[in-house]
Amino acid sequence: MTVLPDDIVLKVSDLQTHFELGGRVAKSVDGVSFDVRRGETVAVVGESGSGKSVTSLSIMRLLSSPGRIVGGSILYRTSQGQIVDIAALPERKMRAIRGREIAMIFQEPMTSLNPLYTVGDQIMEMIRLHEPVSAAEARQRAKKMLDLVEIPAADRRLDEYPHQMSGGMRQRVMIALALSCNPNLLIADEPTTALDVTIQAQILDLLRRLQREIGMSILFITHNLGVVAEIAHDVVVMYTGRVVEKSPVSGLFAHQKHPYTRGLLACIPNASRDRGAAGERLRLNPIPGNVPSVTALPPGCSFAPRCSYRIPHCDEAPPLMTAGPSHLSRCWRHEAL
Amino acid sequence: MSTETLLSVQGLTKQFQTRSGTVRAVDGVSFDVKRGTIVGLVGESGSGKTTAGRCTLRLVEPNEGRIVFDGVDLRTLPEREMRAYRSRLQIIFQDPYSSLNPRLRIDQIIGEALDIHRPVKGSARRDRIAELLERVGLNPDAARRFPHEFSGGQRQRIGIARALAVEPDFIVADEPVSALDVSVQAQVLNLIQDLQQSFGLTMLFIAHDLSVVEYLCDEVVVMYLGRVMERGPSREIYAMPRHPYTQALLSAAPIPDPAASRQRIVLKGDIPSPMNPPSGCVFRTRCRYAVEACAEIVPPLEDIGSDHHVACIRQGDSEVISQGLTL
Ligand SMILES: Nc1ncnc2c1ncn2[C@@H]1O[C@H](COP(=O)(O)OP(=O)(O)OP(=O)(O)O)[C@@H](O)[C@H]1O
Ligand SMILES: Nc1ncnc2c1ncn2[C@@H]1O[C@H](COP(=O)(O)OP(=O)(O)O)[C@@H](O)[C@H]1O
Ligand code: SF4
Ligand code: SF4
Ligand SMILES: [Mg+2]
Ligand SMILES: [Mg+2]
Numbered sequence: 001m002t003v004l005p006d007d008i009v010l011k012v013s014d015l016q017t018h019f020e021l022g023g024r025v026a027k028s029v030d031g032v033s034f035d036v037r038r039g040e041t042v043a044v045v046g047e048s049g050s051g052k053s054v055t056s057l058s059i060m061r062l063l064s065s066p067g068r069i070v071g072g073s074i075l076y077r078t079s080q081g082q083i084v085d086i087a088a089l090p091e092r093k094m095r096a097i098r099g100r101e102i103a104m105i106f107q108e109p110m111t112s113l114n115p116l117y118t119v120g121d122q123i124m125e126m127i128r129l130h131e132p133v134s135a136a137e138a139r140q141r142a143k144k145m146l147d148l149v150e151i152p153a154a155d156r157r158l159d160e161y162p163h164q165m166s167g168g169m170r171q172r173v174m175i176a177l178a179l180s181c182n183p184n185l186l187i188a189d190e191p192t193t194a195l196d197v198t199i200q201a202q203i204l205d206l207l208r209r210l211q212r213e214i215g216m217s218i219l220f221i222t223h224n225l226g227v228v229a230e231i232a233h234d235v236v237v238m239y240t241g242r243v244v245e246k247s248p249v250s251g252l253f254a255h256q257k258h259p260y261t262r263g264l265l266a267c268i269p270n271a272s273r274d275r276g277a278a279g280e281r282l283r284l285n286p287i288p289g290n291v292p293s294v295t296a297l298p299p300g301c302s303f304a305p306r307c308s309y310r311i312p313h314c315d316e317a318p319p320l321m322t323a324g325p326s327h328l329s330r331c332w333r334h335e336a337l
Numbered sequence: 338m339s340t341e342t343l344l345s346v347q348g349l350t351k352q353f354q355t356r357s358g359t360v361r362a363v364d365g366v367s368f369d370v371k372r373g374t375i376v377g378l379v380g381e382s383g384s385g386k387t388t389a390g391r392c393t394l395r396l397v398e399p400n401e402g403r404i405v406f407d408g409v410d411l412r413t414l415p416e417r418e419m420r421a422y423r424s425r426l427q428i429i430f431q432d433p434y435s436s437l438n439p440r441l442r443i444d445q446i447i448g449e450a451l452d453i454h455r456p457v458k459g460s461a462r463r464d465r466i467a468e469l470l471e472r473v474g475l476n477p478d479a480a481r482r483f484p485h486e487f488s489g490g491q492r493q494r495i496g497i498a499r500a501l502a503v504e505p506d507f508i509v510a511d512e513p514v515s516a517l518d519v520s521v522q523a524q525v526l527n528l529i530q531d532l533q534q535s536f537g538l539t540m541l542f543i544a545h546d547l548s549v550v551e552y553l554c555d556e557v558v559v560m561y562l563g564r565v566m567e568r569g570p571s572r573e574i575y576a577m578p579r580h581p582y583t584q585a586l587l588s589a590a591p592i593p594d595p596a597a598s599r600q601r602i603v604l605k606g607d608i609p610s611p612m613n614p615p616s617g618c619v620f621r622t623r624c625r626y627a628v629e630a631c632a633e634i635v636p637p638l639e640d641i642g643s644d645h646h647v648a649c650i651r652q653g654d655s656e657v658i659s660q661g662l663t664l
Contacts, residue, residue: 048518086592152606167382167606168607174358184360195546197589197590198381198586199381199607200591201601202604204591205603215386223519224591225519229591229597248542250596251593252597264519264520265593267520267522268548269526269553270548270552275552281552284523284526285523286521286522286523286527287520288524
């Protein structure tokens, strides 16, 4: 019998997800660990290709072939208090969890919405798939869901098709659909990346409010550190399939213990820092080079080719080390930062 | 920096006829771009930024308005004379993936642009291409490779090299860094600045990211539903936005600092359809300050001093002004 501290809903330990193609192995997720506590939000942040989506698809067990979980565990506490290892769960049992216990929303709402059915039919179907309620009751519940995500004139909107709605509204319908079975855990993979800041602010507000009201936990995947600062309790920073830094949000923004995280924050333009006294533009501080491909990682620390703190010791791969209270860093030089 | 106006857009209007009706994509837009400066064009998706940018270069033919470039109204030019201007006005696209022909090598892509402008042959041509690639921070052996062999940031550099090949005076950059990761975005923004300084380029920079615009642009034009809500020096507008829409837009941008305290103005609902824009002030359906008169009067873009213009009938109200101070 596996045990899990009471307040932990999801515990990912040493997750390994690989893609094997033509004899080459892409270690897209290479030993990722983090916990999600009840009613809290963990943000996973990193640039494209760092393994964020593969991590979330692993948890949902929605990997497309040739992707495969090859190691580690994903312990999940069900709403009945049972603890299961998603990584080893038969697909039949996974189906009882996916969508019902753990729901997922994506950057592109049409990934989850069917263009051929009305929004109401889709939400009602989802509700009735998981609960034996009458059609009338399901419609009532579907309307409530649209109210919940602040779609005006919900009764009328139920009979509309996704294409009749704006991008922000479709995003909200997708959230309504995901929440219609009262999930314990919501995995949100860049849900606001394609949206305008005004609509993004609405969606972030909505998620925060829903979390307060339903006590749901959220795993929020994003590449935007501004969004992280707004929504996260804990932050996991990924680079080339690995966690390079992990910390409560305030600690991370106050003091980055990994050169990559520090570099990410330093290169976001900030007029009060990047403009001089007379308003003249100062140069930005980009991280030099590019993210290496996970099939061709440099030996030792994978950030080394781009790192200005590099020392000879960095030829040896650093483990995740304690760098402060609840603060982990995969950098030999975290103390010097 | 001289203050001579290189480009003046006046009353630009573009309507698209579609099956479901007329889309008023750009509706009476006016702004000036001074030589050697970067003007940012911001606004929500669908507000008409791309259309305004393309109309400015006559890549899309506007229905109305004047586009005065270096003293000449481009819209009065016959196509033959317009061609001479085409190379002085260039565009850089948002999507570095689709804006380069995948079947052409990089030297052919840049060569095509050279041929239009000032054809050179043989080694002079190779040298010129190598020089352009180096200028944008790429290795000259990139010339023999194809677009798919490059990362997003590198493709964006190739797009910039192609635009520079014709030695333009003016560039419309339509979200040139939006598709890039932040670390690469910073590299490309530094490149844009270097080029601006060394060639004295003048630029209209279309963007979603308000902090990029604040950093990069000398002036900003804020659009909503095809119209200009506010424009002026970026320092002034970011320090004290005067239009309720600009205030809401700036307050919605997330700040990468969990300790930052800022009052957020959450706009309810979505941008209305441009086929059926609200009467009067187009922002009124989402404006917290809207009064009855806002439905009747189209607010003119008023000069409130030092080149700062605001289109709001309540812009002088202390309530609206003080909101701008809290951001
Ligand atoms: N060729 C076209 N035919 C019909 N409508 C069009 C056409 N091009 C643009 N539009 C419409 O004109 C309006 C303005 O579009 P535009 O692309 O200029 O917006 P934008 O501000 O650049 O938006 P984004 O931030 O999404 O790029 C939109 O409502 C759009 O749907
Ligand atoms: N279906 C797939 N086949 C092969 N490689 C894949 C597949 N999906 C993702 N990868 C690889 O896994 C790595 C991580 O990808 P992803 O998780 O999508 O990154 P992120 O979401 O952080 O941008 C990348 O190198 C990507 O190319
Ligand atoms: S281990 Fe070395 S190379 Fe890696 S991030 Fe730390 S200092 Fe840089
Ligand atoms: S004119 Fe009226 S509706 Fe428009 S921005 Fe001003 S107060 Fe708001
Ligand atoms: Mg992803
Ligand atoms: Mg556009």
